[in-house]
Amino acid sequence: xxxxxxxxxxxxxxxxxxxxPVSVALCAAYAAKALGEKPQNAVFKLDAGxxxxxxxxxxxxxxxxxxxxxxxxxxxxxxxxxxNMQVLGGADADILRRAKEMVKxxxxxxEVARGVQGFWVECLLTGENGAQARCVISGSHTEVTHLSKxxxxxxxxxxxxxxxxxAEFKQALKAATLQDLLxxxxxxxAQDLAYLKKGVEMNLKAAEMGQxxxxxxxxxxxxxxxxxxxxxxxxxxxILTACAADARMDGRAVPVMSSGESxxxxxxxxxxxxxxxxxxxxxxxTILHSIALSHLxxxxxxxxxxxxxxxxxxxxxxxxxATAAIVYQQRGANIPAITLAINNIISDIGGMLCDxxxxxxxxxxxxxxxxxxxxxxxxxxxxxxxxxxxxxGRTAEETIQNLxxxxxxxxxxxxPMIVHIMQEKSCR
Numbered sequence: 001x002x003x004x005x006x007x008x009x010x011x012x013x014x015x016x017x018x019x020x021p022v023s024v025a026l027c028a029a030y031a032a033k034a035l036g037e038k039p040q041n042a043v044f045k046l047d048a049g050x051x052x053x054x055x056x057x058x059x060x061x062x063x064x065x066x067x068x069x070x071x072x073x074x075x076x077x078x079x080x081x082x083x084n085m086q087v088l089g090g091a092d093a094d095i096l097r098r099a100k101e102m103v104k105x106x107x108x109x110x111e112v113a114r115g116v117q118g119f120w121v122e123c124l125l126t127g128e129n130g131a132q133a134r135c136v137i138s139g140s141h142t143e144v145t146h147l148s149k150x151x152x153x154x155x156x157x158x159x160x161x162x163x164x165x166x167a168e169f170k171q172a173l174k175a176a177t178l179q180d181l182l183x184x185x186x187x188x189x190a191q192d193l194a195y196l197k198k199g200v201e202m203n204l205k206a207a208e209m210g211q212x213x214x215x216x217x218x219x220x221x222x223x224x225x226x227x228x229x230x231x232x233x234x235x236x237x238x239i240l241t242a243c244a245a246d247a248r249m250d251g252r253a254v255p256v257m258s259s260g261e262s263x264x265x266x267x268x269x270x271x272x273x274x275x276x277x278x279x280x281x282x283x284x285x286t287i288l289h290s291i292a293l294s295h296l297x298x299x300x301x302x303x304x305x306x307x308x309x310x311x312x313x314x315x316x317x318x319x320x321x322a323t324a325a326i327v328y329q330q331r332g333a334n335i336p337a338i339t340l341a342i343n344n345i346i347s348d349i350g351g352m353l354c355d356x357x358x359x360x361x362x363x364x365x366x367x368x369x370x371x372x373x374x375x376x377x378x379x380x381x382x383x384x385x386x387x388x389x390x391x392x393g394r395t396a397e398e399t400i401q402n403l404x405x406x407x408x409x410x411x412x413x414x415x416p417m418i419v420h421i422m423q424e425k426s427c428r
Contacts, residue, residue, distance in 0.1 A: 003176065004184040004292055006169035007299050008195060010140065014202060014255040015085040015263050017060040017071075018248065018357040020053035020308070023141040024068045024110075025075025026087050027121045031135040032079035034149045037127035039076045041102075044068065045113035045122040048415040049308025049354070055422050057357035058251025061091040065100070065251075069108045073099035076125060084142060086255055112419060119307040139167065140307065141261045173296075174303040178396050181300060182333045185293035193288045199257030200274050200291070203244055203267055206256045210243030213250055216362035217243035234373050237275045241267050241369045245314075245362035259321070260298045261307065264314035264361055268368050269294045273325035276373060282329045290328045294321035297342075304404025310414035311407045312352040314361060315368035319345045319375075320400070322368070326376035339396040340384025344375035346399055347385040347392060350406075355418050 015022060024044060032039055046054070046068065054068030062070060071088065077098055078090040091099075102108050113120050121137045136146035147155035176184075188196070210217055220239050223229040244267045247254055259269035273294055277287035301317035302309075323341040331337045348371045352364060378384055385392050391406065393399040 001169065001172055002184075002187075003169065003172055003180070004188055004192060004296060007173065007295055008192065010167065010169060011261050011299050012195075012199065012257060012259055012266070012295055013085060013142075015258045015266075016089050016253060016255045017251065017263075018053060018057040019085060019141050019258060019262055020050045020357060021057065021059060021068050021071035022085050022088060023050065023121050023137055024054060024123075025071045025078070026081060026085065026142065027123045027135050027137045028072045028075035028125065029079050029081040029083075029087050030137075030144055030147055031123045031125040031133040032076040033081055034135070034147055034154060035125050035127050035131055035133040036149070037129050037131055040126050040128045041107040042072060042076055042109075042126070043124045044072050044108070044110040045116075045120070045124075046110055047116055047118065047120040047308065048112050048419050050119065050121055051110065051112050052354075052356035052415065052419050052422055053308065055356055057249055060088045060251050060253040062096055062251060065096075067103075068110050069103045070099055072110070072123065073102040073108045076123075077102075085258070089253060089255075143167075170303050173300055176300065178335055178338065181293060181296040182328075182335070182338075185289050185296055185328075186333065188289055188292045192292065193285065196270075196288045196291050196295075199266065199270050202255060202257045203270050204274075206247045206252075206254045206267070207240050207244035207271065209252055209254050210245070210247035210250075213243070213246045215242075215246040215250065215359060216366060217246050220366065233276065233279050234370060236279070237272060237373065238366045238369045240275050241271050241365050242362045244271060245365040246359070249357065249359045249361050259295050260302045260313065260317060262313055262318075264357075264365055265298055265318040268314055268318035268365055268372070269298050269321045272322035272369050272372050273329065276326050276376075277329050280329065286329055290325035293328055294318075294325040297321040297324050301400050301403070304401055305407040306404075308354075309407045310354060310411040310418075311350070311403075312354045312364050315349050315352045315364045315371075316346065316403070319349065319368040319372045323372040323375045323379070326373065327379050330376075330380050335396075337379045337382065339379075340382070341376045341379035342396040343385045343392045343399050344378055345371050346403055347390060348375065350391075350403055353414065353418070356422065
C-alpha cells in the first residue's frame with residue numbers, strides 16, 4: 001500500500017465550507033437522489049462532534065446563515081452527491097429560499113445520535129408521496145455506509161461491533177512509525193507533488209479572500225500597524241492562516257484543500273510549512289515533501305484521537321504535522337529533532353478543547369501556527385520536552401498515543417457537556 005497516496009485520496013480533498021455541515025448536506029443529497037421525488041421532511045442523527053460543529057459556523061452561499069439544519073435542507077434540494085464536499089457550491093438563491101422555508105416550517109430536524117462510534121451522519125428523508133430514503137455516512141466525511149429506499153438496501157458497508165470497519169489505510173496509518181511516515185513523504189512522486197501544490201494554491205486563494213474581512217487576521221495586522229507586534233515570519237504566517245480560516249468560518253464560497261477531512265486542518269497543515277519554507281529560502285520540492293509529511297502526521301494523530309475529538313484538531317493534529325514539516329525542511333529526516341518538535345507542541349497546546357466550528361476557530365489556528373513555529377525552532381536546535389515531563393512519551397509515537405488516550409477516554413464526557421451547554425444557550 002502507498003500510504004501517502006491513500007491519505008491524499010481519502011483525507012486531502014477540496015471542501016467548500018466547514019466539513020461537518022457539508023457532510024450533512026452531502027448525506028441529504030444522497031438520500032434525495034435515491035428518493036426520486038420531492039422531499040417533504042428530513043430527520044438527521046449526528047454524532048456529538050458533528051452536531052456541535054454545525055451549530056455556530058456560517059454556511060456557504062447563504063448570506064451568513066448558520067446551522068446543520070440549513071445545510072441539510074440545501075443538500076437535499078440540490079440533490080447532487082457527485083459534487084462531493086463542494087455540494088453547497090450547487091446552491092442558488094432559489095435553493096436557499098426553499099431551504100430556509102423547510103427549516104422555518106420545521107420540516108427538518110436534527111438530534112444527537114445515541115450509541116454510535118466515531119463520525120456519524122444519518123438522514124431519514126420522506127417524500128411528498130410517502131416514499132422514504134435513508135442514508136448513513138460514517139467513519140469519514142464522505143463514506144456512504146448505508147443507502148436505502150423504502151427498505152430496499154442500495155449500498156451497505158461492512159459493520160463491526162464498534163461500528164463501520166475502519167478503512168484499510170487507517171489501519172496501516174495507525175500501525176506506522178515516524179520513520180514509515182518520513183519514508184512515505186520522501187517517496188512522493190511527481191503526481192503527488194503536483195496535487196500538494198494545488199492544495200497550496202487553493203488555500204492561498206482562501207487566505208487572500210479572508211484579507212478583506214475584519215476578523216482575526218485583520219486584528220493581528222492591526223497589532224502590527226500599531227507597533228505591538230513586528231511583521232516577522234511568525235506574525236506574517238499567523239496572518240496568512242488566520243485569514244484563510246476567517247474566510248471559511250465566515251461561510252465564503254471558496255474551497256480549501258482539507259487535511260484529515262478538515263478544512264481548517266488543511267489551512268495549518270499546508271500553509272504553515274509553505275510560508276515558513278518560502279521565507280527561509282527552502283527549495284520548493286523540499287517544501288512539498290514536508291507538506292506530504294504534514295498531511296501524514298495530521299492523519300496519524302487523528303487515528304488515535306478520533307475523527308472528531310474533544311480536543312481541537314486544527315490546532316493540535318495539524319500543528320503536529322506543521323511543526324514536523326518545518327524541522328524536516330531544516331534538518332531532513334532527523335527523527336530525534338522531529339520528535340522534540342512534536343513533544344513541544346503537544347506539551348504546549350495539547351489540552352485545547354474543540355467547542356464547535358465558528359469564527360473563533362481562527363484564534364485556535366493562530367495559536368497552532370505560533371506554537372508550531374516555536375516548537376520547531378527549539379527542536380531544530382535540539383531542545384525540547386522529554387519523557388520526564390507530563391504525558392510526553394519516550395517517542396513521538398508514544399506521545400501521540402498518550403494524547404489519543406486522554407482525548408478518547410479521559411475526556412469522554414467533554415463533548416456531551418459542550419453540546420449540552422450549546423443546546424441550553426440556543427433555548428434562551
